[in-house]
Amino acid sequence: MTRIIADISVSLDGFVTGPDPDPDNGLGTGGEALHTWAFSDDPDDRLLLREAIARSGAVVLGRRLFDVVDGPHGWDDTTGYGAGEVGKPAFVVVTSTPPKSVRLTGLDWTFVTTGLPDAVAAARERAEAAAADRGKDLDVVLMGGGATIRAALESGLVDVPSLHLAPVVLGAGTPLFTGGARRSLVQRSVTATSTATHLTYDVLR
Structure with a gap:
């Protein structure tokens, strides 16, 4: 299932970033401490x-988080979801407007412009297809940001x-x-x- x-x-105290997050510092001031465990x-x-x-059969993220991970200081071959692991999930981005280009072309991106429920539904389809291929149950993971998870x-x-x-x-x-x-x-x-x-x-x- x-x-x-x-x-x-x-x-x-309930925060998923520190103060003043931006595309060059997605976790805000001091926010790196949140991911020390990872x-x-x-x-x-x-x-x-x-x-x-x-x-993880598919991963959902919001547009602000996508802009961080796909930005010049974002993910690379050694960091990011699934880095160092065999195989990577599909990624589904909730956005009002798809980006004109994507830096991380080696990842499987889908951009959904019709809202979070449709993005989750699209991710479920991708996860279920991957599960059928691998012969085991896989899940949809909402990785953020905070507003996306809160809305979900x-x-x-x-x-x-x-x-x-x-x-x-x-x-x-x-x-x-x-x-x-x-x-x-x-x-x-x-x-x-x-x-x-x-x-x-x-x-x-």
Whole structure:
């Protein structure tokens, strides 16, 4: 079964970037601390990262995050989703206007201009097709940014929130939650490592 997983790192005070994020500094001031776990040598962190990539049949991201990862200081062969792993998922970008060009031409990009639900639906199709090819269940991963994940949660599109709680207080930045509809969750797993506390929930329907 293909699940819709919202996967994001967050500070203790609820921010997914530091202050003043921009295309040249997508995580804002001090925001690099949110992703320390993803570059850690801690074996539990490495296992969690490998398992997350392995289950990813397609990845959804917003246009602002796309502009960061496809920008001149963005992803390369050694950084980015799936870097160093065998195979990479399809990427689906929610945007009002597709970009005129793409720097990361080696990745599979789809640009959806008709809203987040359609982007998630397109990603589900890609994930289910990849699952059929590989003979195992694969998921859709919403990797951000914060506004995209917040909208998906508020719209009831998410099955599994997966939060990586970083031991940092940023004080300001992009909040993960700003109100919205009440959602009831069931805690499924908690993994504490040397760099973060990894939390997984199921959304009650």
